[in-house]
Amino acid sequence: MQDESAFIKxxxxxxxxxxxxxxxxxxxxxxxxxxxxxIVLNHDxxxxxxxxxxxxxxxxLKDFKGESKLFSxxxxxxxxxxxxxxxxxxxxxxxTNADFQEKKIxxxxxxxxxxxxxxxxxxxxxxxxxxEKQQLVFKMRYFEELKYEELSDILGTSVGALKASYHxxxxxxxxxxxxx
Amino acid sequence: xxxxxLENHPKINSGFKTPEHYFENFSESVLAKVSLxxxxxxxxxxxxxxxxxxAAAVLVLGIMIPFLNKPxxxxxxxxxxxxxxxxxxxxxxxxxxxMLDNEDIDALExxxxxxESTLNSAMEYNGNLENYLIE
Numbered sequence: 108m109q110d111e112s113a114f115i116k117x118x119x120x121x122x123x124x125x126x127x128x129x130x131x132x133x134x135x136x137x138x139x140x141x142x143x144x145x146i147v148l149n150h151d152x153x154x155x156x157x158x159x160x161x162x163x164x165x166x167x168l169k170d171f172k173g174e175s176k177l178f179s180x181x182x183x184x185x186x187x188x189x190x191x192x193x194x195x196x197x198x199x200x201x202x203t204n205a206d207f208q209e210k211k212i213x214x215x216x217x218x219x220x221x222x223x224x225x226x227x228x229x230x231x232x233x234x235x236x237x238x239e240k241q242q243l244v245f246k247m248r249y250f251e252e253l254k255y256e257e258l259s260d261i262l263g264t265s266v267g268a269l270k271a272s273y274h275x276x277x278x279x280x281x282x283x284x285x286x287x
Numbered sequence: 288x289x290x291x292x293l294e295n296h297p298k299i300n301s302g303f304k305t306p307e308h309y310f311e312n313f314s315e316s317v318l319a320k321v322s323l324x325x326x327x328x329x330x331x332x333x334x335x336x337x338x339x340x341x342a343a344a345v346l347v348l349g350i351m352i353p354f355l356n357k358p359x360x361x362x363x364x365x366x367x368x369x370x371x372x373x374x375x376x377x378x379x380x381x382x383x384x385x386m387l388d389n390e391d392i393d394a395l396e397x398x399x400x401x402x403e404s405t406l407n408s409a410m411e412y413n414g415n416l417e418n419y420l421i422e
Contacts, residue, residue: 128321132314140310144303154309161317220304227302249293250301277293284291 111177118168128165135178136161138251139185145246146189148211148231150220156192160185179260186243186261208235233283237276244269245276 117127139160144153163184171180197207212235215221215228234242243262247253248269255266262269373383387395 125318125322129314129318132317136310136313140305141301141303144305145301148303150303150305154313157313158317158320162320165321220306222300222302222304224302226299230299231302246301281291281293284293 112173115168115171115173115177131164131181132161135181139181142182142247142251143185143189145250146186146243147193148208148215149218152192152196156185156189159192160188163188175260179257182257182261183263190239204239205235211235229284229287230280232287233280234276236283237279241272241276241279244272245280248273 114127114130117123118131120127136157140153140157143156143160144150147153147156160181164181167184171177175183193207194204197204200207202210212228212232215231216223221227234245237245244258247258247261248255253261255269258264258269259266264272
């Protein structure tokens with residue numbers, strides 16, 4: 108992609124770097140925030156992870172080989188940052204990842220930055236019961252509406268495996284919604 | 288609810304909201320973080336450390352001055368070199384004699400240790416010796 112390679116050059120050139128990085132922030136901040144927020148659930152954590160993600164992106168720009176799209180590379184960094192953040196926080200609290208997530212879902216009801224709709228909360232509870240990879244695939248496909256090809260590039264998983272993962276996730280969620 | 292089909296159900300949003308003006312300030316805070324990383328802060332301790340290092344360097348140089356200014360080691364010139372120099376220079380015997388002090392003369396007498404017979408034969412062969420004695 109010609110435009111992207113020119114933009115990457117601007118990001119790497121000390122003279123144009125700041126302006127290009129501002130443009131990168133403007134392009135990705137909202138979608139990346141949503142992506143991270145879907146994983147870590149509360150705003151303060153999402154803010155921390157989003158800032159760390161952009162700092163890491165800036166620091167790693169010189170190592171960006173252009174083997175994948177800039178979009179996929181940035182999303183991969185954000186996903187890793189969010190998952191690492193969650194795992195570390197669960198460990199600090201002496202909880203398993205599943206227990207920690209359950210606690211976060213409970214906290215959502217009192218979160219002023221969560222709409223608190225009954226069906227939204229129920230869906231979040233259903234998602235929290237899925238295996239980690241299925242959760243990620245479901246959130247990225249259903250909430251963020253990313254294409255399977257984009258998901259494949261970000262997560263390094265084949266489109267077929269992602270489709271199967273999403274299908275299983277939907278079935279489990281539907282079962283939960285019926286039972287509860 | 289006996290059946291639930293997610294694909295047919297109206298889209299359920301994640302339900303997450305962001306604080307007002309969050310994104311307006313977000314870029315600024317990230318850019319501030321990044322620019323701080325670009326220009327590493329030199330701590331007060333580090334600045335002091337640089338001054339200490341500079342002072343220590345000056346002190347070491349000061350101590351080294353007497354050693355650096357040490358004159359060439361003339362005392363190590365051997366006797367043969369001095370003899371060659373004197374033989375090739377235009378210094379007369381009189382000038383050389385004038386340079387000798389009493390200690391040198393005593394030393395010469397000890398080194399030469401001339402006995403009487405040698406002295407007498409030298410006086411026989413040297414006709415001008417009387418002139419020296421008169422002086």
